[in-house]
Amino acid sequence: VAGDRTLTFDELRAQAAAFAAGLTALGTGPESVVALCLPRGADLVTAIIGTLTAGAAYLPVDPALPAERRRYLVEDSGADLVVTDGTAGSPAPGARAVTIAELTDVRNGTRTPYAPVPVTAGTLAYVIYTSGSTGRPKGVEIGRGAVSLLLRELEGAGAATGEGRRVGWNASPSFDASVQQWVRLCRGDTLVMIDEETRRDPALLAALIDERALTDLDVTPSHADPLLDLLTPGGGPRPLTLLV
Template identity: 40%
Template structure:
């Protein structure tokens, strides 16, 4: 039998980590690899340098509209290049972005906007594309107030499955640790291509952002609408996606013959959002790194993850805590 380590050993996860804000973490990659692909949408590719300049222009525009630390900007936009740039721009301005999926029910969208009280709502992709302004990275001298690691970086609303949806404000302080940990554990390298699969309103979209643009990899934006079955396989294949977080319910729709024969470049599959059945592990784990990840919205997306799953190992556990994270199993008392 495998010995069970004491709680102190289980939670011995401390390591040095950056507390730099999201915009600064991205800008550092733009400075290191300005010509590398950062964002892919349709037949268009933007480099890190181009995305950084675009986000800086929008950030300065937002600052001029009263956007800054401890304020919220709502992004009512579908999966798109404009959404990604807007998220970076809001972070650079020092505010927290609130992604609101336009495909969600009107009642939920109205509730989120009424509760969050954003100072600005961005819902026009054309405006985001056309914005002009300075292209240098905003600093505290440009912002309305100094940006601190404890300031909120983004707001995500819970599903409301246990009651009324609640807005969770996640600070910048943990994003450097999260980005470094995901790059290491998911084995993301500069030049890799990460799929933007999640709805913008779910925090899995933050994982996709951090594990790509904060690791020197490209974020691939697929067409609007649900990605399922052969269409999902086609997007993975045609865009040469190397990494993706895909819920088990979506994985189960992909034709089995596509899993190995048609996806030679798909190296890392992250599953989450729901329990993953053993038969999907048996089908998808051979030939690639498959990792089960778990975490509540309040925990900067992921709190625990497994090592690489193996076919025949049964239903996957939720794994061990991330670096600088502690987890506890509690009884009802």
């Protein structure tokens, strides 16, 4: 769920396959790094799943980051390709760039059904950068097995249990907390995207929790304190699981 847009798992699978086919046609495959310069939304989810389906790794580049930081992430990572939503150019001049619309364009009907590329637990899944608070940001490479382990640990800790859960994606795509939010798709949970304006305003966030019937939300302590005072006992499902 992203604003007024919704995707079923079948629709997400089809769109991710089209995205993966586009990547493969451009020569992107296992161990390639694809920079995703996309805001939180349905397109970002499609791009993440599509990149992984193609056997490649994704590099999240939040468009809200300063321009210099975005350029550094793309150049330092050596990303093979940059994917944008078309509202702005590549964050790094000279980097090979394409829009998500171009990758998923199947109007010519020439693409055949796409089979996911075989991978192992050690195949690179994503590259994410540290904050750089103690120096220059450093890229950390994470394998597929670690992502699977993260989901198992969330389930084992009781942070991802039961069926029919509705999980809010609250974190910046460029922070590792985002992974433990989108990975919930892998257990059949519904992912609800939270836009930047809403996540910054406790009143708007509380209203969205009730309106979208969220059951799980990953927040920082500074987010949680004002939020708890605004949640109405009769609104939305209770209890609401907060992962702080």
